Amino acid sequence: MERSISASTGGGPIAAPQRLAIAVIGLGSIGGVVAACLRGADLHDVVACVRRPFERLTLERPEGTITVSLSTLTDPNKATPVDWVLLCTKAHETPSAASWLKRLCGPSTRVAVLQNGIDHVARVSPLVAGATVIPTIVYYNGERLAIDRVRLRHVAEDDMLVPDDAAGHAFAEIFRETPLRVSASADFKTLLWRKLLINVIANPITALTRQRQSVLRRDDVHALCLAVLDEAVAVARADGASLDRDEATQILSTLLTFPSEAGTSMYFDCLAGRPLEIEALTGAIVAAGEQKGIATPLNRTLLTLLSAISDAAKTA
Ligand SMILES: NC(=O)c1ccc[n+]([C@@H]2O[C@H](COP(=O)([O-])OP(=O)(O)OC[C@H]3O[C@@H](n4cnc5c(N)ncnc54)[C@H](OP(=O)(O)O)[C@@H]3O)[C@@H](O)[C@H]2O)c1
Known part of the structure; x- marks a missing residue:
């Protein structure tokens, strides 16, 4: 869960950004890109919840190709509560992710749904035991080239959009120092x-x-x-x-x-x-x-x- 690391200086303690625990469910075209971008920035601890394990993930992106190491889990029973879950399965695969969500969600967990459609909250809320659900609009184009290789194409000014509220802003914050541009919209x-x-x-x-x-x-x-x-x-x-x-x-x-x-x-x-x-x-x-x-x-x-x-x- 959230850990606060603080650095001490002569002028008093300065809070360093929190290193958060983030689980990505579904490492396909969209999940592979977010997992690789977050690992590339290395500001947070990322675990990938997948059906087939792999240790390294390569991301082709306009800013250059990177390969990152990745912690993966294949057994939901081994998962523990995290600060953030990024649900990146196709919408119709959401019910199959229920066992992951059950183990990963605690009362303070936030679940961002990186899926198309308009019913993110209704679709996912019944599976997350009271955790906050954040809908997103994904604009970037992700393409899975192999199980351990994805490509990111920016196709709009923003790569993702979230509601203009505290949870939306917190979501945007976790992508700081990544190539993904996340904005909040009041409409x-x-x-x-x-x-x-x-x-x-x-x-x-x-x-x-x-x-x-x-x-x-x-x-x-x-x-x-x-x-x-x-x-x-x-x-x-x-x-x-x-x-x-x-x-x-x-x-x-x-x-x-x-x-x-x-x-x-x-x-x-x-x-x-x-x-x-x-x-x-x-x-x-x-x-x-x-x-x-x-x-x-x-x-x-x-x-x-x-x-x-x-x-x-x-x-x-
Ligand atoms: N691709 C795009 O450019 C794009 C753009 C905007 C929005 N979207 C939306 O984003 C969402 C995700 O799309 P996508 O293109 O990333 O789909 P995708 O490439 O099919 O990826 C879905 C991933 O979820 C995994 N998965 C499914 N059920 C799972 C489970 N129970 N446990 C663990 N992993 C599971 C699949 O694993 P396996 O590999 O084992 O099957 C697959 O890797 C969709 O709603 C889509 O419409 C996509």
């Missing part, structure tokens, strides 16, 4: 919805068509995307997001700036026959629509088709 909800709006187009359409983002440039697909987005934007507004009048068009224009040969994680999961992160994305739109009394027939159709694909992958 976190709007930005969370904006990220979701991008994901609920790019992911389902590329996964269902089994085509990379070039498919979004077809006129008929473009029209479908706008209609799907119009539904989602109506739900987002009803939920309190402050979106622009032409938000759907803006989102689609942003998507068309992405390289046409880029895939999406749902596209790659679909091709690999893995379960899909569909409930946390399109499922969130449909569920929020139901709650607000807004019909979302197109999103519901996408959810049905992709849930069928995902469920078949689970039983394969």
Whole structure:
């Protein structure tokens, strides 16, 4: 747990930054990058909670490639409470991390959820025995190149965004002296919805068509995307997001700036026959629509088709 190291000087004791205990659950594309960045800065003690052990992790980043040593645990029963848990599994894998969360969380633990979607707190709170849950928006692009090698690409001004509150600021602080830029936003909800709006187009359409983002440039697909987005934007507004009048068009224009040969994680999961992160994305739109009394027939159709694909992958 938190330890305070203080240095004594002639002018009295000066508190040195606390060295915190941080556990990262899931060392994939996102978790691998945060674990390597934190180890690189070496301001805190990091343990990686993984299914397959490895001792060193290489991070390719614009600032140069680094290799760091890493403490890993594969048995949740060997875990003890920490100051911070960074949950970096896919959203649908959250229940499988329950045994880790149970052992790692004490009353003062903070759990940051580095996942897509809008329901981070509702998804994770039941698993953390009263620990504080902090939602994040992850903007950086992480790519797992091998079990012990990841690549970081900065794709926006901020690499991560958190709510503008004490827990959000504390999260940003743990990334001090790392290459990851973390900011806090007072309008976190709007930005969370904006990220979701991008994901609920790019992911389902590329996964269902089994085509990379070039498919979004077809006129008929473009029209479908706008209609799907119009539904989602109506739900987002009803939920309190402050979106622009032409938000759907803006989102689609942003998507068309992405390289046409880029895939999406749902596209790659679909091709690999893995379960899909569909409930946390399109499922969130449909569920929020139901709650607000807004019909979302197109999103519901996408959810049905992709849930069928995902469920078949689970039983394969
Ligand atoms: N990749 C990106 O650029 C990006 C950008 C923004 C947001 N996101 C979001 O970030 C989240 C994480 O995505 P990702 O791309 O990092 O996924 P990923 O590459 O599939 O990594 C997930 C990792 O979680 C591990 N895992 C799953 N269940 C586990 C368990 N019970 N115990 C221990 N480890 C477990 C997996 O381990 P195995 O290796 O053993 O399967 C895998 O290494 C998702 O919500 C995604 O949508 C990703």
